[in-house]
Amino acid sequence: MAEHPYVGIWVTKDGRIRHELLPNNRYDEARGERESAYQGRYRLTDNYIEYWDDTGFTADGEFIDDVLYHGGMVLYRQEPSLISPR
Template sequence: MQDTKLPIYWQRALVVAGIITIFPATTTAQTAPNIGDNAMAEHPYVGMWVTKDGLIRHELLPNNRYDEARGERKSAYQGRYQVTGNYIEYWDDTGFTADGEFIDGVLYHGGMVLYRNKE
């Protein structure tokens, strides 16, 4: 009998607005970054990222936490993140996971396009 188990990279996937996002088949505990330190303090991606219309504001904090505001709703989503090269993984405090990629100074995340806030 042939083994029909999917490769590890297909074991967890999310489809949002026609975009397939693949998540590693690992537990949060295995991949979670260290929390409580400022290991990312000097990282070039730390800071505020916003959509062109300014409705979504995504702040990457130096302690590997993020705080996302949507419209008038401050701290709509919070959690932790880990950057590996230009790839970013998120673990929301509610258990939701997501990822994104930095390309030419732009953050592509969950179907959104966010730009570095210059202020």
């Protein structure tokens, strides 16, 4: 499976909401201190993303200029840490 350009972690400016888009078309969303608050699958069509949460909730969003607009939120790409794990 080819990796698309949006794979990675997307966060709100305050860091409270974090979406990790995985290369296997699954996502993991953290909210505040609650890791893996929501999980499910997603599908990309160009810059449009559709989400299907494992509980049945659906949502969508759009990537514009490397910013994700989703459900009234604005999420920015989180750059990988420059510190290597030990």
